[in-house]
Structures are given as structure tokens and as C-alpha cells.
Amino acid sequence: MASHLEVIFMPLADGGEGTLDALGGANRSSQVTGPLGDRVEAKWRFSSRQAVIEMAQASGLLLAGGSEGNDPLLASSAGTGELIAEARASGARRIVIGVGGSASTDGGLGAIRAMEPLVRFSGVELIVACDVQTRFLDAAPVFGPQKGATSAQIELLRRRLSRLAEIYLNEFGVEVRDIPRAGAAGGLGGGLAAVGAQLVDGFGLIAEEIQLADAISEADLVITGEGRLDEESFNGKVVGGVALMADRYQVPVVAVVGSTTPGTTIPKNLTTYSLTEIFGRDLAFNDTQRCLTQIAPQLLT
Template sequence: MSSVVIAPDKFKGTASASEVSNWIEQAAIVAGYSPESIPMSDGGEGLLEALGGMRRVVWVTSPLGKLVRAEWRISGKTAVIEMAQASGITIVGGPERNDPLAASTRGTGELIVAALLAGATEIIVGCGGSATTDGGVAALAAMEPLERFADIELRALVDVDAKFLDSADLFAAQKGASPAQVVVLSKRLREVAAEFKNRFDIDVTAVEGGGAAGGLGGALFALGAEIESGFEYVARYHGLRESIQRSRNVVTGEGRLDETSFMGKAVGSIIKMAQELGANCLVVAGSATDSGRQMAQSLGAEVQVLPSTLESGSLPPPTMRSLVIRCVRDWLVTVE
């Protein structure tokens, strides 16, 4: 029996990576394939699901100062944290309800402290989906005294390779910032970088990924964290490359396919991996820009775009499920 690797990212605001995997798996079985599901994350939302562990919940400070319940995971001495659980854009109700100048990473720092107090000696922080551009200052303040992290292995998993000082220019508008606010945030990041240099003797402006989560990546780097591609970490954890090499078929997908999908994000990275390995690749997307579709096709992937209403969540789940199953099934019966 032929096999297929199923490795979607989330359809943001609509379905988790695990839910989409289940739909694709049903299509594979109907088409006569043996499915291997690997729900993916690039360090943003979905990281907890991708890496697993014992579920913990704690109250922390939201980006705009309210209390919010945030989930994290622990397995042995390793803790996994999604900064989006504490400091994410969805918590504030999206960019239109965010206050980009006030949004803080304090809650993420509180999550890291919770992991420390639970006995974790390795703390993995997924840096994606943020509402913030505070350079991680509030997170470090919540983690004081920082000396207690001297023997803790910190790892920042990032979904972009942006540098610290580029964070506001590249991403603040997506968090609701006006052009004038982007200027203010950029100035603030320059001041924070100088502060980190004076305090830690670390230049956070040079490292790739330092601009992830509004500069949180850089702040953790200043504290000694290793910055790593979230996709590469999760893919290695699950043996994704080896699975695709064996199967020669892979289905991935996300809510929106665009040029940023190829800037360290999961779906673009899977498309590139499939091309390197000579594997057949289908991308299922809720929507796609012309450039996103063209980039995927230039790398040998087939792109199936579902109705644009899918990404907004206006289609009921049974309809979404049926659309995904149909397009995956139809593709699978043609690939061999």
C-alpha cells in the first residue's frame, strides 16, 4: 500500500493542525493510502500540540494587563511554552483591538517562571503569534532575578528569521500599529538593543530570529538562549524528513499561503523539503496570494485553494472537512 505523510500547520482561527490532519487522514484512507500524520508548528500556535507533554495551566498577565489562563506542557525536565498563550494577538481580539504601544510580554515571562518553579531545567519557548513589539523587556522583568536562569537551558523557537531592529517595520502593522506607531516602536527597539548591550554585553541586533515575537527572541538570546527555527526543531523531533523520504508523498496546508510562508514558516519549509527529496507535494490553503501560489508551484508543489470564507471561519466545520477531504482524495488518486 502506498503511503502519504500528512503535515499541515493550523488554519488560524478555524482549525488546529491536529484537526486538519484528521480530515486529510480520512481522505488518504478513502484513496487507499496508509497515512502518517505529523501535525506541524513553526514555533507559533500549535507548538504544544506538536511536542506534547503533561498539560499545565496557570494565570498570567495578558498583553494589555488583564489576567488570562495560559496552557503549557512539561515532560520530564523539559517545559514547552507558547508565548502566544500569554502574549498572543488572539488574546486581545486581533490587531483591531490591540494597543501596539502598550502590548507587553510580561505574561510570557510569568509562564517561563512557572516552568522554572515546576523544576524544568530546559525551557522551550515558541516565539510566534504575538501581539507585542516590546523587545521582550517585560518578559525579562517578570523573570527577575535573572541569575536563577544561569543553569537553565533556554531555547527560543522562531518562525521568522527577522533581526531585532527589523521587527517593528516588518510585523508591527500586522499587530495593529499605525505608520506613526511603527516609527515609535522602531525607536524603542533601538533603545532596548542598546540597553541589552550595556547590561548583558550581547549584541541582539545581529542574530537571525532576534526579531521574532516583537523582539522576544532577541531578549531570550541576551539571556543565553539558543535561537532555532521552530520548523526545523519540530521536523527533527518527529523525523519528518525521513518520513517524507520513505513515503515520497506529502500533504501540507495552512489558512493563508503567501510569500511569508516561505520565510521560515512550516508550510513553505515542507514544500522546499519535498522538492529536495523529489517527493510529490500537495498544499491545501484556505486562501492564497498569487505570489504564494506561484512560489509553491515553482518548487513543484500543487496548490488547492478552498473557498476564501474558510479562513474567516464562516463555513461550518462539516463543510470545511468535506472540502479538504475531497481535494486531497482527488489529488492522491492522480499522483501515482
């Protein structure tokens, strides 16, 4: 790397996996109930009365063995609720929950039960960092397939969510079906909203926490990346958020991606490098570091 260059590294996330690292990294670990009922070790962060929890650590799809190992009807968000409860017991007054990568479609019921009694959260700020705008009842049809749900199971899960929405309305006076982002993480967003949580744009929250705008405004070039670039990359995800923010300051952006879906609309201020197109799929997937090392000089010209 040229000695005259000043490079600033800033971990980023959009509310999904990586949120914990972007907000300082884990400094605590707890045994909680995994998505399918087994015990798992979940990392989280607690500092200055703020807790950061990543749902994937406690109720993630990977913990259930991916879509093939998951039981979509059984998978629960209970472990995430247990982490929230532990954060409160530790003295947290502000709890940020990143909700990507979930195994469950339980509408947050498992988490709420684990958080009871809810009165102890009076005066506690619950913030749910979301990476999607999905509505509560759409959580099953939109995300069910990637969690291993069949067509019949998706319909059953949707009916469950519909009944649960009525329960939340009757018990908490909150109509979760009308709340944007309530379908995040299999409806966990809606469940937590029912008990007073704020549902916010995950990228925006993290960008503000790490003062990303200040860094971009002083930069000559911004480099970001993603595994697969597609239209969804510009709908609340990191690459789209970085490109939009950089455009405000007229700073060029380079995105190094694993692959690009044909037909994806690319913003004018964004230059993309697809590793699979440049190096081939095998090398891009099996020796990514080598590919990045070879391509690095091109990014700075």
C-alpha cells in the same frame, strides 16, 4: 479512505501557533498576566524536565482583542516571562518557547523582568523557536501594523527598541541588533537572546523533534496545508519546509490551502489545491471540512 493506505498524521508548526500541539500538547495551565495587564489562563507543557511554552497563550494578539483591541504601546510580554519562570520553578532544564502571534513590541523587556532573578536560569537551556528572520529594530515597522500600530506609534516603538538594544548591550554584553531572528515576536527573541537563549528556526526544531525526515523518507506522498499560500510560505514556514525536505527524498508534496496569492513561485515538487478557487470563498471558509472531504480522492490519484 482506501483500506490499503497507511496514513501517518504529524502535527507541525514553525514556532508560531500550533507549536505546543506539535510538541506533545498541553498538560499544564497557569494564570499569568495577559498582554494588556489582565489575567489569562495559559496552557503549556512539562515533561521529562522539558517545558514547551507558546507565547500566543500568554501574550498573544488574540488575547488583546486582535489589532483593533490591542494597545501596541502598552502590550507586554510579561506573561510569557511568567510562564518561563514557572517552568524553571517546576524543574525544567530545557525550555522551548514558540514566539508567533504576539501582541507586544516591547523587545522582551516584560518577559525578562518577570523572569528575574536571572541567576536561577544558570544551566537552563532556553530555546526560542522563530518563524521569521527579522532583525531587532525591524520588529516595529514589519509587524507593528498587524498589531494595530499607527505610523507614529511604529516610529516610537522603533526608538524604544533602539534604546533597549543599548541597555541590553550595556547590561548583558549582547548586541541584539546583529542577531538574526531577534525581531521575532516584537523583539522578544532579542530580549531572550540577551539573557542567553538560542534563537533557532522553528520549523527545523519541530521537524527534528518529531523525526519528520524519517517519516517523509519512507512516504509515497506528503500532504500539508496553509491558510494562505504566498512567498513567505517558503521562508521558514511549514509548507516551504515540508516541500524542501520532501525534495531531498524525491517525494511529491500536495498542499491544500485556503487561497494562493497570485504570482507566488511554487516549487516543482509541490502541487497546490486552493479551496477558494475550487469551491468559492463562502464555501471554503464556512464549510472547510466538506471541501476537504470532496477533494481528498483527488489528492491520492
